[in-house]
Amino acid sequence: MKILIKDTTVLTMNSEAPFRGDILIEDDRIADIRPDIPDADADEIIQGTDMVAAPGFVNAHQHTAMSLLRAFSDDLKLMDWLDKKVLPAEARMTPEDIYWGAKLSMAEMIRSGTTAFADMYIHMNEVACAVEEVGMRASLTRGMVFLEDDGGRRMNEALDLVARWNGQAEGRITTMLGPHSPYTCPPEPFKEVIALAEKLNLPVHTHLAETKEEVVTIRERYNQTPAEYLYNLGLFERTHVLLAHSVHLTRKDIGLLKGMKGGVSHNPVSNLKLGCGIAPVLGMMEQGITVGLGTDGAGSATTVDMFEEIKAATWLQKLDYGDPTRLPALQALQMATRESAKLLNLRDVIGTLEVGKKADLILIDLKKPHLQPAHNLESLLAYSANGADVDTTIVNGKVLMRGRQLLTIEEEELFKQVSARAKRITEGI
Numbered sequence: 001m002k003i004l005i006k007d008t009t010v011l012t013m014n015s016e017a018p019f020r021g022d023i024l025i026e027d028d029r030i031a032d033i034r035p036d037i038p039d040a041d042a043d044e045i046i047q048g049t050d051m052v053a054a055p056g057f058v059n060a061h062q063h064t065a066m067s068l069l070r071a072f073s074d075d076l077k078l079m080d081w082l083d084k085k086v087l088p089a090e091a092r093m094t095p096e097d098i099y100w101g102a103k104l105s106m107a108e109m110i111r112s113g114t115t116a117f118a119d120m121y122i123h124m125n126e127v128a129c130a131v132e133e134v135g136m137r138a139s140l141t142r143g144m145v146f147l148e149d150d151g152g153r154r155m156n157e158a159l160d161l162v163a164r165w166n167g168q169a170e171g172r173i174t175t176m177l178g179p180h181s182p183y184t185c186p187p188e189p190f191k192e193v194i195a196l197a198e199k200l201n202l203p204v205h206t207h208l209a210e211t212k213e214e215v216v217t218i219r220e221r222y223n224q225t226p227a228e229y230l231y232n233l234g235l236f237e238r239t240h241v242l243l244a245h246s247v248h249l250t251r252k253d254i255g256l257l258k259g260m261k262g263g264v265s266h267n268p269v270s271n272l273k274l275g276c277g278i279a280p281v282l283g284m285m286e287q288g289i290t291v292g293l294g295t296d297g298a299g300s301a302t303t304v305d306m307f308e309e310i311k312a313a314t315w316l317q318k319l320d321y322g323d324p325t326r327l328p329a330l331q332a333l334q335m336a337t338r339e340s341a342k343l344l345n346l347r348d349v350i351g352t353l354e355v356g357k358k359a360d361l362i363l364i365d366l367k368k369p370h371l372q373p374a375h376n377l378e379s380l381l382a383y384s385a386n387g388a389d390v391d392t393t394i395v396n397g398k399v400l401m402r403g404r405q406l407l408t409i410e411e412e413e414l415f416k417q418v419s420a421r422a423k424r425i426t427e428g429i
């Protein structure tokens, strides 16, 4: 199957300026990018005039099925939010609920230009089924809290997910191991997970230093910072690591992360809304640490539109430094694509538009008042565009949305399922 995108503006997300050209997709890969590729080479032609072709966004930190809890418990402190609202609701979620919640989130992601995501949650087998069916790319993790005594069950579920799904769905699904955080995973089980990750050559996905309270708790328990806690467990030298948040890091903490494989998912909307603080994004980047972008779950962030994260990320650094030259538009866009792809351990697979990479890309419609005139494309996309400007979404060479019509998700049935299930899950909480 060959798809030809004709006469479009190509934004590769590498350093070159946007240019006019055609993009030829052959099966699951980008086969050619240049002006005037002959129509005869294609089975299907997509006219790209007045559109920008860019790599799809990579959401580096999601709890996908938390879409079921969207707008259910806002304007609360993180620990109240988690303990009083989220955890009791999650305890009621059945595997089938998770399947529909994951689908709801995927509908939103495809509509707003995200082609891949990293998800840490529960009942991940059902998320995998939904990913396989819908056609997105995902790195899936069974999140594990080890405060109660059935840690063994959680580990078994995590390993079962890996055995069943790693490399499945035409290679669109990969897996990680997910000890939830320093404050929910004591040293012994955490070390066990690290040893397994090393043995099975799997990355680790965890939360780090999201709140000041976490810093206090880890100081009280272990007389360390959260970053020191993970460092002293040997995490950073043993395997590829995806750290969500990393808001409260000292200079010394940043030094401990330096040289790590993987990096940090910055989730600015969730951090802003929960009042957590501003992550030292530029400080980490100066030390060569990869920093990508994620949304966190819709339960906290409310939306999983990556355009919102791009705006929030750049504005926060400008504000933090009192300097509008910090984190310019292209760099923020690269965080959402190329850098996040590195966090998912997919550096050579997705994240930029390059011949040979997988065909995960989007077309953004510029014929909108808020995207005219086109003085500077990167500025328009970073500072003005939103998810509804995405016209077409392609993953692994397959069109998942065309002209804003979803092709692999039936939305009427989806909304019916989700509203009934969300009501049951949250009743009385």
Ligand SMILES: N[C@@H](CCSC[C@H]1O[C@@H](n2cnc3c(=O)[nH]cnc32)[C@H](O)[C@@H]1O)C(=O)O
Pocket: 063, 082, 086, 087, 090, 120, 121, 122, 142, 143, 144, 145, 146, 154, 180, 207, 210, 270, 296, 297, 300
């Ligand atoms: N409690 C589960 C597994 C945790 S999955 C990941 C967890 O992270 C939770 N979560 C979502 N957003 C955040 C956040 O911002 N900080 C901390 N945890 C979060 C989410 O609600 C979910 O419970 C168990 O061991 O069975």
Ligand SMILES: [Zn+2]
Pocket: 061, 062, 063, 207, 244, 296, 297
């Ligand atoms: Zn999270």
